[in-house]
Amino acid sequence: MKTKILSIPVHQLHRKVLKTVLIILAILPIAQVYVHLWHISHASSQIVLGFFAVSLLCSSFMVGFICALQVLHLPLLAELTALEQRIVTYYQRVPMLFFVILVAYISSDAAAMIVY
Numbered sequence: 001m002k003t004k005i006l007s008i009p010v011h012q013l014h015r016k017v018l019k020t021v022l023i024i025l026a027i028l029p030i031a032q033v034y035v036h037l038w039h040i041s042h043a044s045s046q047i048v049l050g051f052f053a054v055s056l057l058c059s060s061f062m063v064g065f066i067c068a069l070q071v072l073h074l075p076l077l078a079e080l081t082a083l084e085q086r087i088v089t090y091y092q093r094v095p096m097l098f099f100v101i102l103v104a105y106i107s108s109d110a111a112a113m114i115v116y
Contacts, residue, residue, distance in 0.1 A: 020095040024064040027057070037053075
């Protein structure tokens with residue numbers, strides 16, 4: 001359902017932001033599955049599983065970062081009003097904010113797992 005206040009390019013930006021946030025949030029279940037598998041596996045297979053998990057998480061982080069970066073650097077249209085331009089500039093930063101929060105959470109979770 002479209003609002004009458006914002007123009008069509010802002011709605012397209014909204015769709016891209018939602019898609020990027022969902023891609024970034026999909027990293028969290030992947031990380032939790034590998035943490036659980038790492039805890040239930042035996043010592044000999046933990047190394048292989050750890051390398052596989054690190055490579056998959058790194059590729060997921062790269063995809064999430066690239067998607068967030070693409071949304072962050074979308075060009076602003078000149079036909080937008082000043083209010084819409086301000087909304088768009090703040091709204092473009094939302095995926096990168098989600099990405100930073102998720103990386104910090106997974107890093108702190110991994111650090112806590114290493115300590116214990």
